[in-house]
Amino acid sequence: MIKLLSSSSFSFPKEPPRKNEDSILPPRKVGDGFLMAVADGVGAYAGASSASESAIDYLTSLPPSAFEGGDATKQIFEQIRSRISNLVTENPSYFEAATTLTFCYAGEYGVRIGHVGDCRVYLKENGKLRQVTKDHTQHQKLIDEGLYRPSELKEVRGKSTLFSAISKNVSLHFQEVFISYNDFCDKDGSISLFLMSDGAYHSWEVRPRFLESTLDDPNRFASNLRRRIMRLHPVDDCSLVAARFVRASQLELFD
């Protein structure tokens, strides 16, 4: 059994009068685990916020069994893709509506991560955050394929161009990760997860460090990161879901 010790989240638009095209799912009890997610509607196409909302709505409707089985993640993404494809019936201009989606299901033995796009999941490990998901951006793919060196793309536009997202017009390409608690539990047995949209991690990556006491406290992490984003000025809509869990057997250590 896993228990939620603490969590904090935020989601706000780049500029106040503008629509927030991110949608988030703060930790929600689903069966014996917790589900949380960040979706970032792809801004170049009409229906971005409807697409990200639709993805989160679908996740919240799922029973615990939907996260079990070998092809659970694939099924979830395919169902969401089908919902987003149907958005065009509500509004013909949503023909190209698209969203990214990154979700974590913290179950009994570990965390199952499903990921499409450029939101990120970080785990706290040895006093630092380790990025677990791989950005589905054009630049990352070009580097992975050995077509460019990172230095060659440093000043080149296109960092926010995706090669994968959930959309009627794009073939589904997703990353699935399962990480056992045995592999990343903190010294005190706690598990800290951080989901961020690109607007949020843009500021985090400027200087990817906070005091360890801040990393251990999702509320403090959220307020510090938010302050940093405002100071640097948001480059996009910004979302964070931060949560700290502990396995039930470890919980006794806190008593």
Place this chain on the structure above:
Amino acid sequence: MDGYHGNYKYRIIKRIGKGGFGFVERIELFNIEGVRCGEYARKCLSDLDKEIREEFRRRFAREVSYQASCVHTNVANIYLCDLKSEQPWFIMDLADGDLQDDIDSGALTVSQKIKIILMVLDGLIYLHSLGYLHRDIKPSNILRFGDVYKVSDFGLVKNLDKSAESEVITKIAMAMGTANYMAPEISAAGDYSKRSDIFALGVLLEDLDMLGNPGVHEVFKRSTTRRPNDRYAEVQDMRDDLVAAVQGER
């Protein structure tokens, strides 16, 4: 008459081609006085499903606007268009054939091949000078008008003009074009650049069976190498090397 547009009218002779989202007709064009201007090609957007109609009308309008802005001997130009009708269309010169047919016929001489590839390169140099990428260079998109070859089919042309993209907006890159002429960065991540057009031009050298000349083979290798930054940066550089390689064969 089958249609009127401004001071012109046209009669459809027959349909001469069909693609996924449109078709091409051979037409006879007249001015309003009934004076025959000659035979032309009319490209029309098909009657598409409501769901995709608006998007494809937008793309068609973009194709027309880019192609109409080109004035160069080696780029097929557009004379008339109607983008507001139910089925948008444009009128261009009627081609005598395309490069694919001429390659298939096996009748092209070495000297003709050299002239053809230089015409295509000149067309591309012009397109790139306007900030356009063609993104679908292949023999069937190179049309022949008499002895002159012109780059055509602007369906996938992209404007590199950065001013239109001042705000950082997330978008999705998609691989479009024809697999055989697609640079690795396109298939992997939908990344287009002048160098991906240069890759397709390199494949064209192979299509024309010109690699027997060691100099041309070197140009081919440098045009189609896997890493974009190892290719020619500009079509003009490729042209210069090619001209040097074929000295004596022209």
